[in-house]
Amino acid sequence: MKQLLLTARLDVAESLRARWFQVYTLVFGGIVALLFAFGLTESRVLGFIGLSRLLVTYIQLTMAILPIFVLITTVRSVAGDRETGVLEYLLALPISLGAWFWGKFLGRYAVTFAPVFLAMLGAAAWGAFNGIDVPWAMFGYYTALLAAMALCFLGLGMLISALARSTDVAQGAAFLLWLALLLFLDLILLGVMIQGHLSPEAAVTIALVNPLQVFRTAALALFDPQLIVLGPSAYVIFDLFGADGFRVFALAYPSALGLVAASAGYVIFRRGNLL
Amino acid sequence: MILIEHLVKTFRRVRALDSIDLSIGPSERVALVGSNGAGKTTLIRCLLGEYVCDGTVRIDGFDPRRQRAAALARIGFVPQLPPPLRMPVSQLVGFSAALCGVEPRRIVAVAGQLGLDVEAVRARQFVSLSGGMKQKLLIAIALGRDARVLVLDEPAASLDPEARRIFFDLLAQRLDETTMILSSHRLAEVSALVNRVVEMDMGRVALDDKVAGDIAPDIRLPCRIVLGRFEPAFVKALDGWEFAADAEQRIWHGEIAGPDRLRFLGIMSRYTGLVISFSLGDDPQ
Numbered sequence: 001m002k003q004l005l006l007t008a009r010l011d012v013a014e015s016l017r018a019r020w021f022q023v024y025t026l027v028f029g030g031i032v033a034l035l036f037a038f039g040l041t042e043s044r045v046l047g048f049i050g051l052s053r054l055l056v057t058y059i060q061l062t063m064a065i066l067p068i069f070v071l072i073t074t075v076r077s078v079a080g081d082r083e084t085g086v087l088e089y090l091l092a093l094p095i096s097l098g099a100w101f102w103g104k105f106l107g108r109y110a111v112t113f114a115p116v117f118l119a120m121l122g123a124a125a126w127g128a129f130n131g132i133d134v135p136w137a138m139f140g141y142y143t144a145l146l147a148a149m150a151l152c153f154l155g156l157g158m159l160i161s162a163l164a165r166s167t168d169v170a171q172g173a174a175f176l177l178w179l180a181l182l183l184f185l186d187l188i189l190l191g192v193m194i195q196g197h198l199s200p201e202a203a204v205t206i207a208l209v210n211p212l213q214v215f216r217t218a219a220l221a222l223f224d225p226q227l228i229v230l231g232p233s234a235y236v237i238f239d240l241f242g243a244d245g246f247r248v249f250a251l252a253y254p255s256a257l258g259l260v261a262a263s264a265g266y267v268i269f270r271r272g273n274l275l
Numbered sequence: 276m277i278l279i280e281h282l283v284k285t286f287r288r289v290r291a292l293d294s295i296d297l298s299i300g301p302s303e304r305v306a307l308v309g310s311n312g313a314g315k316t317t318l319i320r321c322l323l324g325e326y327v328c329d330g331t332v333r334i335d336g337f338d339p340r341r342q343r344a345a346a347l348a349r350i351g352f353v354p355q356l357p358p359p360l361r362m363p364v365s366q367l368v369g370f371s372a373a374l375c376g377v378e379p380r381r382i383v384a385v386a387g388q389l390g391l392d393v394e395a396v397r398a399r400q401f402v403s404l405s406g407g408m409k410q411k412l413l414i415a416i417a418l419g420r421d422a423r424v425l426v427l428d429e430p431a432a433s434l435d436p437e438a439r440r441i442f443f444d445l446l447a448q449r450l451d452e453t454t455m456i457l458s459s460h461r462l463a464e465v466s467a468l469v470n471r472v473v474e475m476d477m478g479r480v481a482l483d484d485k486v487a488g489d490i491a492p493d494i495r496l497p498c499r500i501v502l503g504r505f506e507p508a509f510v511k512a513l514d515g516w517e518f519a520a521d522a523e524q525r526i527w528h529g530e531i532a533g534p535d536r537l538r539f540l541g542i543m544s545r546y547t548g549l550v551i552s553f554s555l556g557d558d559p560q
Contacts, residue, residue, distance in 0.1 A: 003344075006373055010362065017361060089358040089413075092323045093374045094347040274325045 003095050007103025008110070015111040020073045025115040027069075031061050032119045054123055055135070059142050059219045062116060063212065066146070067153045068178045070112050074157030075170035078104070082275060083167055091274055101266045105158055113150040117143060138222055141247070145218055148254045152211045155258030159265035162272075181212045204236040211254040218250030276301045276424060276454040277322070282330035284317050284478075291317040292328065293478040299471075301423075304455040306465045306486075309475035315458045316355075318475070319426055322456075323352060334424060348375065351417030355428035355458070357401075357409035364404070364412065365397035375420040382419035386412055388445065389438050406433040418445055425449075428458045435515045436539075440495075440532035443468065447493035463541070467534035494533035500543070501526050501552035509546050531555065 015021045035054045081087045091100065120143065127134045157174060164170035184207065207213045217237065221227055225243060227234035241249050277299040284292040292314050299305055307315050320326045324339030324346060332339055337346035360367060372379040383393045391411040396404060401412070410433040417425060425446075431439045446455065446468060457465040462472065466486070474482035498518075502509060502525045510524060516539070518529035531539045536555060543550065 003374065006370060010366070010370055013366060014362060085354065085356055085358040086360060088320070088325060089352070089354055089360070091325055092347060092350070092352040092354075093371060094344045095374050096344050271327070273327055275320060 003099035004103040004106065007095065007100050008107035011104050011107025012111055014077075015108065018073075020069075020076075021111060021115075024069055024073070024112075027065060028062070028115045028119040029122075031058060032123045035123075054127075055120065055138060055142055056219065056223055058120060058123070059145065060216075062146060063149070063215050063219070066112075066116060066149060067181070067212065068175075070150060070153040071157045071160070071174040071178055072171060073112075074108060074154060075161045075164065075174045076167060077108070078158070078161035079164055079167040079170035082165075088275055097270050097274075098266070101158070101269055105154065105262055109150060109154055112154060113147055116146050116150070120146070141222060142219070144251050145215060148251045148258075149211070149215050152254035152258035152261075155260070155262035155265070159261040159268075162265035162269040181210050184210045185212050185216065200232065200236050201240075204233050204240070207233070208237070208249075208253075211257055214250050214254055218247065221246065221250075276303075276335055277456075278331065278333040279318075279322075280331040282318075282321060282328055282332060284314075284321060284326055284328040291478050292321065295330070295478075295480060297473065297480065297483070299454055299456070301454055302451050303471055304450070304457065304469040306462060306469040306472045307456050307458040307475065308460070308462045308465075308472065309481070310460065312477075313475040314478040315475055316428070317478075319352075319428060319456070319458060322426060323347065323350065349423045351420060351422030351425045353410075353413045353417045353425075353427045353430045355432075357406070357413060360401040362401060363398050364393060364401055367401050367412070368393060368397075368416070371416045372419075375416075377420045382415050385419040385445065386415035389415060389434075389441050391415065407435060407438065410434055411438060414442060414445075418449075423453060425453055425455045426458075427455065429460075430457065436532075436535065437515060437517060439535055443532050443534045444493045463537045465534075467537060495530040496533055496536060496556045497554075498529050498531050498539075499527070499552070499554045500550055502546075502549050503551045504549065506546070506549050509549055512542055512546065 032054075035057055081090075091097075120139070124134050124136075124139055156177060160170055160173045160177070164173055208217075217227065217230070220229060221243070227237060230237070237246055240246075277297065279295055279297040282292050282295040283290065295314075295318065307318070309315050317326065321328045321332055322334065322339060324332075324343050327340070334346040335349050337349070339346040362370070368379050368382050372382055386393045389411040391408055393412070393415075396408065401409065404412070410430070414427075414430060417427070431442055434442060449455075455469070457468060459465045462474075466472070470486050472482065472484050472486055473480055500518075505524045510520075513527065513529075516529055516531070518527045520527045540555075543553065
């Protein structure tokens with residue numbers, strides 16, 4: 001445990017010094033600041049007002065940015081350490097591979113989730129201070145959703161890092177994965193699949209294998225509980241899970257996917273050449 | 276202390292190590308030499324448990340793959356090229372000390388002996404230090420703990436003569452209880468430190484020889500050099516060796532660390548035309 005915490009602390013300190021982290025923090029802090037600046041808390045659209053609108057917009061933007069940020073920075077860090085000899089030296093110190101891998105995972109999780117959460121927390125604090133009604137239930141669920149999303153993509157990033165032997169390959173693979181998930185995010189694509197005589201259940205199931213789609217749908221469900229914007233897909237989702245079931249699924253599935261991917265990455269890392 | 280049996284390491288279809296058998300006992304100091312691609316680095320990485328390999332590797336009875344923490348707690352490692360660590364010096368010292376279970380001040384003390392004031396550079400990133408400072412710190416981390424095996428890859432290459440002399444002294448203090456593996460491209464760099472030479476070629480042990488050394492690593496050899504005339508280039512070459520000269524800068528006196536004598540003779544050989552008298556050790560030569 002001591003080794004794990006030492007590694008986690010080392011990774012946190014490394015990240016805090018890294019330029020990617022400064023940009024990352026600036027992006028999420030900047031998004032919230034911009035949303036405030038554009039008066040999203042003041043506006044009323046389709047009966048949707050106050051801080052909840054800001055949070056909805058924020059989470060939509062986060063979903064576009066966070067996965068690629070987490071994937072690229074994770075694989076760059078781990079594969080880069082391997083290429084430059086950092087790993088050769090640090091792993092010659094008496095540390096177990098489990099402590100190193102999971103310590104790295106823990107540290108990176110903290111630094112990827114913290115700025116996103118703190119930006120949102122800052123918005124809520126600002127809202128509370130100015131007497132704007134803060135939708136705490138929505139805030140809590142969005143926090144959990146963001147935590148699950150960070151866990152999911154960090155796990156996938158660690159798996160890619162364990163598989164790829166060079167930074168270039170790791171970055172390419174991370175980018176391709178993100179692109180593939182984006183492509184299957186398109187509901188039009190799903191429509192085409194259904195037109196091609198794929199059963200709606202199968203099409204929706206394929207869509208919900210994609211963690212990005214799960215996040216997006218869960219975020220939509222908070223202000224559109226009937227998922228009207230999804231059209232007939234909503235019926236399939238509610239038939240499969242029910243409204244509450246889907247909310248739980250949207251947290252549990254990506255988290256499990258991230259942990260399974262990270263565990264697979266650990267097994268590959270432990271069994272193969274470390275360098 | 277170190278047992279290697281039938282060690283084979285293959286990268287795709289290339290055999291980097293081809294059935295290596297080595298047994299290295301306590302207090303043996305082995306020069307691991309060989310050209311590029313001979314398999315020295317691969318062998319070291321197998322010892323450190325960083326490669327999966329066939330055969331047996333044991334450090335004090337521990338498998339460096341399956342019992343990593345126990346095996347690596349016994350090894351102090353200095354890589355040939357310092358890793359580009361961005362962490363501050365203080366954090367590297369703290370992290371290494373915590374993992375190795377020693378007080379950071381022990382590492383700081385060894386670094387101080389080598390001429391590196393850790394306090395003065397504690398906030399600087401490791402990667403921003405000079406080559407010599409990095410090497411001193413890595414040596415301090417390896418020697419500032421109770422390692423029973425030292426694996427040193429070209430350890431003195433970036434050190435100035437004074438730091439090298441202290442480094443040899445520090446190694447000399449551990450001769451009886453520490454097994455050392457010193458890897459180098461050139462035997463001359465490490466020959467005076469070792470009592471056994473293992474030469475590798477194409478992934479095999481090409482030579483495994485005991486070397487009877489009469490000069491201890493911590494011995495000092497008095498040296499006297501008389502030049503035919505003053506030469507600024509010669510003065511520059513002696514920079515760092517802590518020699519003193521007469522008023523005309525023609526007669527020079529100093530001391531050479533025993534293990535550094537071949538290196539020093541190599542430098543002197545460039546000025547053969549200038550040197551009219553040279554003595555090293557007690558007997559003029």
